[in-house]
Amino acid sequence: MKQLPSTQRSLPIALIRARENVMTPIRQMLSESGLTEQQWRVLRVLDEHGALEPSQLAKHAALLLPSQTRIVQSMAQKGLVERREHRNDRRRTVIEITHAGQAIINDNAAKAAEIATQIRDKLGPRRFETLLDILDDLRDLE
Amino acid sequence: MKQLPSTQRSLPIALIRARENVMTPIRQMLSESGLTEQQWRVLRVLDEHGALEPSQLAKHAALLLPSQTRIVQSMAQKGLVERREHRNDRRRTVIEITHAGQAIINDNAAKAAEIATQIRDKLGPRRFETLLDILDDLRDLE
């Protein structure tokens, strides 16, 4: 009978821990703006891609739709994003970033970039790229 | 001014996606036993290390204590784990796996090991080990 791998070498646990460590400084930065990491991801994606339909936004931001619905609702209340209706297809909605949302991006971009660079440097640029590549491979497993 | 990395190459997002993909087959397996992935981690760690105090368990299972408190409470109600008090130090509690919990481990060990092996093979054993090593490095960044 096959043996379970030690939890010390368990990939799911390693992924959780890694994310935890990577996010800690980012969360500290965001708390000053009153944002969660998920709200930050939404702003980042909308800034990068422009207005998006919910399902596209969810893919880019790595959110499940039910979570995203709540997140976008609360962000709309704070005036960080806006929702517009699709002309022809009323099922569809388009979400876009507001000026206020854009301002938060601008305020935090430099520091966020610096945090990313620090991680990259501490890990070593090569290992960093390798890591991203392998994580990418995990996406098309099935 | 530093540039934000594209969300396509964002480490946090890549980590989330990777975990999502890795966990999908495991969650399918566990749903038949009515377990969440976190409850499974608790059983795995207790099976591997024997009875543990809450803070030690949390470290091994990559859970925050408040989450773990709730998880262990519900698992105790289902009879999967038990709590014993420390003789001398009443602050301390020890959590251990029950026979019923052990049975769930036994029932799922083979399949879980197979899932882990599949991921390892699809990724290639070398890349798999490299991934775990780099993720480990991320833990001691600070």
Added chain:
DNA sequence: TCGCAATCATTAACATGTTAAATATATTGC
């Protein structure tokens, strides 16, 4: 030994993750 600081764990409150059910609109087949 009394009280105070330190440690560990739980509770509280709110945000998100997850799956299933419900809703709303479009499209297709007849």
Added chain:
DNA sequence: GCAATATATTTAACATGTTAATGATTGCGA
């Protein structure tokens, strides 16, 4: 052009993540 189906999103319900506040117990120092 209407019913059945398909698609896109939201709601609902419950579990977990996250931070701050609270509680409980020990150990230490005056």
